[in-house]
Amino acid sequence: MPEASQTADVAETPAPAPDPFAPPKARAEPAAPYGEPGKPLTRNPFLVGLTAGLGLLTAWALAQALITARSVIVLIVVAMFLAVGLNPAVESLQRRRMPRRGAISIVFGGVILFFVLFGLAIVPPVSREAASFVSAVPGYVQELLANPTLKGLDSDYQILTRIGDYITSGGLAQTVAGGLVGAGAVVFNAFFSGVTLLVLTLYFLGSLPSIKEYLFRLVPKSRRARSEALGDEILDGIGGYVAGNLLISVIAGVVTWLFLAVLNMQYALALALVVAVADLIPLVGATIGAALVTLVALLQSGTLGIACGIFFLVYQQVENYLIYPRVMKRSVDVTPAVTVIAALFGGTLMGIVGALLAIPVAAAIALIIREVVLPRQAQL
Secondary structure (H helix, E strand, O other), X not given: OHHHHHHHHHHHOOOOOOOOOOOOOOOOOOOOOOOOOOOOHHHOHHHHHHHXXXXXXXXXXXXXXXXXXXXXXXXXXHHHHHHHHHHHHHHHHHOOOOOHHHHHHHHHHHHHHHHHHXXXXXXXXXXXXXXXXXXXXXXXXXXXXXXXXXHXXXXXHOHHHHHHHHHHOOHHHHHHHHHHHHHHHHHHHHHHHXXXXXXXXXXXXXXXXXXXXXXXHOOOHHHHHHHHHHHHHHHHHHHHHHHHHHHHHHHHHHHHHHHHHHOOOOOHHHHHHHHHHHOOOOOOHHHHHHHHHHHHHHHHOHHHHHHHXXXXXXXXXXXXXXXXXXXXXXXXXXXXXXXXXXXXXHHHHHHHHHHHHHHHXXXXXXXXXXXXXXXXXXXX
């Protein structure tokens, strides 16, 4: 058996002798020469606290940035809301074979025309009343000086002397100057915000289809069709709400103007525009407009004031129970209780803007709950 003999020969062969001239072999190094590694540094309490503190600082900085930019965010939200609300009118003109740019020009021109007419109707009466008040101030002062009660108080407490010292020392001038500067700043800010709002609305209205397409592309493809259907339904509801609210306000303004014109009341057009604008505010807007007009009528005549009070009391019932349900029945499907609660929350968070946006937002949430949440819960 040659294979077995070969194996035995190999096994019996002695190992070669070590070479005395060869370099010494390196000693085997241990796996961890400096000891076993400790716990990861991320579990260190100091680093955990530092990371949490940096996270809190980042969140606080983001919150401060949002608070600082709150006015800009509100302008953007309102501009987008108005663009969505005006879009149905633009699409209605497009269905009549009008280019989108031409339809946007017509609709936006109508919006600007409304603001111009509102300014022309409001500014002249206010200017005339302010000028007449300033011219009547000296007569009011003379009447006060001739009042026996004021003369008695002046002899006891030197009221007129102190008022004269206040005027001659420059305190009145400083107060008036500060008030004028503050009023000018408020007017400038309001004008700048109004122009910015109109420009943003125009841009959003022109690019609304591309914005919708881009946002829907962020949704997964498997859910895109359903998301587009829900999104279009929400946008149609918002547009219908804005259009319906504008229609109700126009009806209120026109009816008020006709009533005041029949009574031959001063500043009938300006007061009617005030009622129309105030009627845009949910819940309390109609009451505010009615109270203002009734107060102005009382200043002109007690009979006019009583007539205006009765008129607005009757008209608000007609608007609440006849006009509003018929106009809004196809735009927003929200119960009255939810409408009131949403308007209260929106008004508390963002003032008048929040009250205006609250109802369509509540309608959108109700649609999502009805079409997405409830069917999913029924399958569990």
